[in-house]
Amino acid sequence: MLADLDRMIQLQQLVNAAVEAQRAVDAIPDRIAALDDRLNSGREAVEQAKQRLDDAKQARQAVEKELAEVQSRLSRFREQLMAVKTNKEYTAMQHEIATAESEVQRLEDAILEHMLQADELTAGVDSASAALKGAEAEIARERGELESERGTLEGQLKSSGEARASLSASISDPARRLFETIADQRGGIAVVEAKDGHCSICNVRLRPQMFNQILKNDDLIQCESCMRVLYHDPDGGRVGETAAG
Numbered sequence: 001m002l003a004d005l006d007r008m009i010q011l012q013q014l015v016n017a018a019v020e021a022q023r024a025v026d027a028i029p030d031r032i033a034a035l036d037d038r039l040n041s042g043r044e045a046v047e048q049a050k051q052r053l054d055d056a057k058q059a060r061q062a063v064e065k066e067l068a069e070v071q072s073r074l075s076r077f078r079e080q081l082m083a084v085k086t087n088k089e090y091t092a093m094q095h096e097i098a099t100a101e102s103e104v105q106r107l108e109d110a111i112l113e114h115m116l117q118a119d120e121l122t123a124g125v126d127s128a129s130a131a132l133k134g135a136e137a138e139i140a141r142e143r144g145e146l147e148s149e150r151g152t153l154e155g156q157l158k159s160s161g162e163a164r165a166s167l168s169a170s171i172s173d174p175a176r177r178l179f180e181t182i183a184d185q186r187g188g189i190a191v192v193e194a195k196d197g198h199c200s201i202c203n204v205r206l207r208p209q210m211f212n213q214i215l216k217n218d219d220l221i222q223c224e225s226c227m228r229v230l231y232h233d234p235d236g237g238r239v240g241e242t243a244a245g
């Protein structure tokens, strides 16, 4: 293979890997923000569960207050019953007492309901808190993984930059200029494989004579459509692999 072509292929590999690594680095802040969102919604769920429990407690206290009032009214009625003078008054007072008694019953039932509900709401707070605790641990772990991923990627980018510089320096001036010009104009991709008689990136069909020439890998041949330098890989798909071939 032509030495310049071989190095240009390797250079393109490094460029592609660096683009991928940079994309992954750039995506990390959003991934961290997504973890923060998860944490916040877990905290919010706990707050809401506590608020529901609190509201229920207040509602129960209101019922208890009402019950105390009815009970004191009831004992007043019972005292008054001793003091009534007529049958009519007696019947009326008994009616008042019966009404108050059924009110007490109703309020006691309501308090029982509230107690059962409080058990459920307390369980809700407990399970939301447990879920939050689990999520916190998981999120901390994932955040740590993302930070170490970022460190690895940044290390890769740095060493890939150095490797690119030295590889670039080993390419002849015209070939390097050609690479840089095409890369500038074509989204960073200057060298691509020719496959099954086509340019693998713009898909244009190559003239058979040209394709035969490319198969030899002994010249810098550009796609007539996208202008990228074409090469043949007997194993297929060399650019894009991470290991230099």
Ligand SMILES: [Zn+2]
Binding pocket: 199, 200, 201, 202, 203, 204, 223, 224, 225, 226, 227, 228
């Ligand atoms: Zn092309």
